[in-house]
Amino acid sequence: MRIGDPIIELSLKRFRLLRDLINSFCGIYFSDDSLFLVESRLTERLLFLGLDSFDDYYHYLRYNPKGETELEEMVDLLTTNETYFYREEYQLRAFTADILPELHRRLESRRRLMVWSAGCATGEEAYTVAMMIKDTGLFDDWDVRIFGCDISRQVLTHARRGIYGPSAFRCTRPELQARHFTKTPQGYKVKDSIRAMCHFGHLNLLDEERIVLVGHVDVIFCRNVMIYFDKKSKSHLISLFYDRLRDGGFLLLGHTESLINLSTAFELVHLSEDLVYRRPEVPHGP
Ligand SMILES: C[S@@+](CC[C@H](N)C(=O)[O-])C[C@H]1O[C@@H](n2cnc3c(N)ncnc32)[C@H](O)[C@@H]1O
Structure with a gap:
């Protein structure tokens, strides 16, 4: 996302549903403090899919045949992949x-x-x-x-x-x-x-x-x-x-x-x- 790009608003209620979906899929857990991070990282993805609300996105994840693949895409956008050689x-x-x-x-x-x-x-x-x-x-x-x-x-x-x-x-x-x-x-x-x-x-x-x-x-x-x-x-x-x-x-x-x-x-x-x-x-x- 760049400054000035549109943000699709993510309500706390919808955030918690998404968070629980991610958690049961792969173990990663987002506290309520992460709402804005999730909102900003996923807005571009929703625009790419032609969706204009997180309600639609949640529905897509749960009921679309491509929902499981989309879960992976979503996790990809939200995970931290930081690593380097000879760490620790x-x-x-x-x-x-x-x-x-x-x-x-x-x-x-x-x-x-x-x-x-x-x-x-x-x-x-x-x-x-x-x-x-x-x-x-x-x-x-x-x-x-x-x-x-x-x-x-x-x-x-x-x-x-x-x-x-x-x-x-x-x-x-x-x-x-x-x-x-x-x-x-x-x-x-x-x-x-x-x-x-x-x-x-x-x-x-x-x-x-x-x-x-x-x-x-x-x-x-x-x-x-x-x-x-x-x-x-x-x-x-x-x-x-x-x-x-x-x-x-x-x-x-x-x-x-x-x-x-x-x-x-x-x-x-x-x-x-x-x-x-x-x-x-x-x-x-x-
Ligand atoms: C911060 S990196 C750590 C990389 C490396 N182990 C290190 O310590 O440098 C965490 C990685 O765990 C992966 N990851 C998170 N949840 C996972 C899961 N349920 N199954 C497989 N990989 C997962 C993420 O995609 C990410 O690439």
């Missing part, structure tokens, strides 16, 4: 120093490592994980797969393309950028050896039927995704993550996030530089 580096250091060596020991006989970047946005998190795994040199002849998923199709297109501008590198040391990227006229492109380790797919994390298609994984990164969810959706997602993790698998959340009041199923592990969650190992018999 102290946690990544713990991943390299503690988690990867432990997984290397534990999975030696299987020689297969699966990591899931849940809510990967434009892919920087998934690629960072791949770069860190590669740089340990521990998994060179292993089958390593990093799966990045997001509810937004637009960010996934960017992730698959793997080309980034300067803001994606705000926390990347120059030698790492030189090692893992090739300069192109469009920006810095992730090298093929790293791209080959990463796969991206469209997934709503609250879609219970489709989430099982991820299979079982050894590590889940879900950082800065649930901060936008309400408590019920967070608890639900945590229980889905529990089911997807192998015994002893790790769950890494953003630095402002925790499982306090959400789940007691995980154990808290104190690593050299961070606290992370782990699905307990199955206790062995006597």
